[in-house]
Amino acid sequence: MSPLPPAAEEFLRAHTRTFLVTLRPDGVPACHPMVGLYHEGALYLTTYRKSAKVRNLTADPRVACVVVTQDDDPEFRGVVLRGRAEILAAGAAMPWTPEAPRPAGTGAGVARLVQSRVAEGKRVVVRVVPDEVRTI
Amino acid sequence: MPRERIAMSADEVAAFLAAKRTAMLGLRGADGAPDGAAATISYRDGVLVIELRADCEAARNLRRDPRVVVSVEEYPSYSRIRGVAVHGRAVSVGAVEGRERFRVDRPRIESFDFAKMKRAPAE
Numbered sequence: 082m083s084p085l086p087p088a089a090e091e092f093l094r095a096h097t098r099t100f101l102v103t104l105r106p107d108g109v110p111a112c113h114p115m116v117g118l119y120h121e122g123a124l125y126l127t128t129y130r131k132s133a134k135v136r137n138l139t140a141d142p143r144v145a146c147v148v149v150t151q152d153d154d155p156e157f158r159g160v161v162l163r164g165r166a167e168i169l170a171a172g173a174a175m176p177w178t179p180e181a182p183r184p185a186g187t188g189a190g191v192a193r194l195v196q197s198r199v200a201e202g203k204r205v206v207v208r209v210v211p212d213e214v215r216t217i
Numbered sequence: 218m219p220r221e222r223i224a225m226s227a228d229e230v231a232a233f234l235a236a237k238r239t240a241m242l243g244l245r246g247a248d249g250a251p252d253g254a255a256a257t258i259s260y261r262d263g264v265l266v267i268e269l270r271a272d273c274e275a276a277r278n279l280r281r282d283p284r285v286v287v288s289v290e291e292y293p294s295y296s297r298i299r300g301v302a303v304h305g306r307a308v309s310v311g312a313v314e315g316r317e318r319f320r321v322d323r324p325r326i327e328s329f330d331f332a333k334m335k336r337a338p339a340e
Contacts (some may be wrong), residue, residue, distance in 0.1 A: 100288055102243035102251040110251055112243035112288035114300050145243070146223035152239040152291075161253050163246070184292055191295055215274075217255050 084148055085122065089160050090213050091118035093148055093196045097158075097182055101126060101209075102145040103137035103166075111137060117209075120176035124148070124162060127175050127195060129206055135205060137190040149217065155211055159217035166209045173206040174199065222335075225328040230301050233328075234289060242267065244278050244307075252278060258287060264320060265303050266310070271317035277317040279307040279319055288320060289294035298331040 085093070099117030102110055113134050118125045124146055128134055138144055140163045149159035174196060183192075198204040225233065238257055246252035254275035257268040265287060269276040279285060283306040290300030303326050305317035 098292070100241040100243070100253060102253045103252055104245070108245075109284050109304065110243035110245055110286050111304075112241060112286045112297075112302055112305070114241075114290040114292075127293070141331075142252040145246075145251040145253040147241050147255065149255060152237070155257070157239065159255055161250060163250060175238060184295070 085211070085214050089216060090119070092158065092160050092216075093117075093124070095182060096148055096150060096186045097184055098149050099124070099126065100149070100152065101134060102147070103134050104141050104143065105137055106140055117146060118176050118181055119148075120178075122210070124211070125175055126209070127199060127204050128196075128207065130203060130205050135207075136170065138207065139168070142166045142207055146211075147217070157217075161215040161217060162209060162211035163213040163215075164209050164211040166207050169206045169208055171202055171205075172200070175206055183185075192197040223329050223331065223333040225299070225301070225330050229330070230259070230326055231263070233301055234258075234265065234303075234335060237289045239289075240267070241288045241322065242275060243288065244275060245282045246274075247281065247285065248277055256287070258289070265305075265324060266306060267319045267321065268316050269319070271312040271315050276317050276319075280309060283307045284321075285319075285321065296331055296334075299329065301328045302326050 097116045099114045144166045146162045240258045242254045285307045287303040305321040306325040
C-alpha cells in the first residue's frame with residue numbers, strides 16, 4: 082500500500098499495546114494481546130512458534146492489529162491495521178530501537194530472554210504489512 | 218492463549234470483567250478477513266454487553282456476522298499481565314441515541330494471569 086498517513090505512523094511509533102486478531106480454522110475470530118513494534122511500514126510481533134496464533138495465521142495470514150493507548154488514557158486512541166502476517170525466517174530480531182517505548186516491566190531481562198527464545202527457535206517474529214489503516 | 222494452569226477462576230473473571238469499561242473486539246469484516254475495534258463494555262449478572270456507535274463499521278460487521286471475541290487485558294508489569302477473552306455471538310438489543318448495544322450470547326471464556334506462573338519471568 083501507499084505509505085501510512087503520518088499521524089498513524091507517529092501514533093504507532095509511540096504505542097506498543099497491540100491486539101492481534103486472527104481467524105481460527107473454524108472461521109471464528111480470536112484476539113491476542115501482544116506487544117507490537119512499528120518499523121518502516123510494518124508491525125512486528127513475537128510469540129511462541131507452537132502458539133494458537135501462529136497456527137491460525139499460518140493457515141490464514143489475514144489479520145487485523147488494533148494498537149491502542151491504555152484503557153484509562155483520558156484520550157483513548159488507536160489505529161487499526163488490516164493486512165497479512167508472515168513469519169520471518171529463524172534469526173530475525175524484533176526491531177527494538179532506543180526510541181521504542183517499552184511496556185511497563187519489560188526491562189533488559191525480558192528483552193534478552195525473548196531474543197534468546199527467538200534464537201533457539203522457540204519464538205518467532207511475525208511481520209504484519211498493512212493494506213488498510215483506520216484510526217479509532 | 219492460555220494454558221489452563223494460569224487461567225483465572227470464574228469469580229476472578231467476573232470481577233475482572235465487571236471492573237472494565239473498554240475492550241477490544243475481534244470480528245470479521247465485510248471481506249471476511251479479520252477486523253478489530255475498540256468498544257465500551259458492561260458486565261452484570263453474567264451478561265456481557267458491547268456498546269458501539271450504531272453507524273460504525275464494527276456495528277455493521279457484527280450485524281452481518283455476529284461471531285465476536287471481546288478481549289480485555291491489563292499490563293501493570295510483565296509478571297502481572299492478566300486478560301480475559303469472551304467468545305460468543307453478538308445479538309443487537311437496540312440502540313439509544315446512536316449507540317447500539319450487543320449482548321454476547323453463548324459466551325465461551327478464556328483467561329490468563331501471569332502471576333499464576335510457577336516460575337516468574339525475568340523482568
